[in-house]
Structures are given as structure tokens and as C-alpha cells.
Amino acid sequence: MIGCLIMATPTVAQLRAVRLQLERLSPRVQLDAGGSETVLLLDLGRGTLADARRHSATLSASLATLGLSGRIGLAPAPTLARLAASLARPGAPEVLSQLGSGPARRAPVPAVAVEWLAPLAAHAPALHGLGLHTLADVAALPAAAVAGRFGPAALAAWWALHGVEPPLALTPAPPRLGARHVFAGPLADALALDAALRQLATRLATGLERR
Structure with missing residues (x-):
């Protein structure tokens, strides 16, 4: 289970405090501070949906302890967790078991090159022209069709929508x-x-x- 926390421009001190909190929950925490928002991903290990809801409550409590707020999402893989967090509201975490569940099934193909879905965003006009307006529409395509029409990068993004992508790296231990x-x-x-x-x-x- 992967947790994702999206925050808008935290200070350096706030980001350090959040990372310390998250590293108590997982040895794998990944930071993406590019763009207008800061994204933190953490590997919470194997678990059920009930475990995911418990983890989401823990993450919310960790933020509240620091006097911060953010959008929290949980899903089986990093890209789906980012999608879940992007659909969440502050104080209301989104748990996503698969792309076709809940509000995720209506998530549109991004029209801008969001880093984590850039290969699909690059082909948004062509996908829309084929009547494929949501990520669920794209995920329903055969893998061979995606690879043949849009190339290997889009195929990797397609696999990510199915929860198949590399695991998060171990957080390097801070120097003594x-x-x-x-x-x-x-x-x-x-x-x-x-x-x-x-x-x-x-x-x-x-x-x-x-x-």
C-alpha cells in the first residue's frame, strides 16, 4: 500500500518535520518538490482496505500534530496513490483500490504534462480524438494497442494505471x-x-x- 501526501508550498522547516513524521511510518519515503505542489510518497507495506483507512487516519493525525493540512491518498501503487491524493480534499483522504473505483473512474486524461502522467498528457489530443477522455478509458485499452499507437513511454504509464511500476526506493539514512x-x-x-x-x-x- 502506497500513501501519497500533497501539500502546497510548505516551508523548509515544515517539510523537514513532515518527512521525519513519515519516516517513522515507513523506511521508504520519496519526495517530489517540483511544480507548484510538494508530493511525498511512502510505502506502507502490504495491507487491506481497512489497513489503508487506518493509515490515512494516522497520516491525517501526523499533519494535524504539526498544524499542517494536505491532501492524502492511498492506493496499491505510486501512480494510483498520486491520483487518489489529487482527488482528495484536505481532511478527507481518498482510498483507491483500483482505477475503476469511486471518483477515479471519472478522472480525465490530463491536458497538461503532469510529471507522473506526462506520456499520456503528451497524447491527450489524440486520445480525446479517439473518444478516450478518462484515465479509465485509456486503461481499458489493450497493452499492444497503446504500445503500437503511442510508444513505450505511454505503455509504461498504462502499466502504472494498472498498478505495475517500480517500488519506492529505500530512504537513505542521514549521515551521522x-x-x-x-x-x-x-x-x-x-x-x-x-x-x-x-x-x-x-x-x-x-x-x-x-x-
């Missing part, structure tokens, strides 16, 4: 951050210890800010 202070000799002054600890804290904070 440390600092040390060596005293010249035995320490008998509490003020000197306090000053050293303050210096260490400042150096660690500076290191975190540079990440």
Missing part, C-alpha cells in the same frame, strides 16, 4: 552528526563544563541547519 570537546586536564569547574556543552550544542545545531 557528532561533535567533541577535549579538556586540557581534570575538570573541577562547573562553569567550564557548561560553556563546553553550550559550544557543542551550537556546533551540532549549525551542522543540522546545513543539511
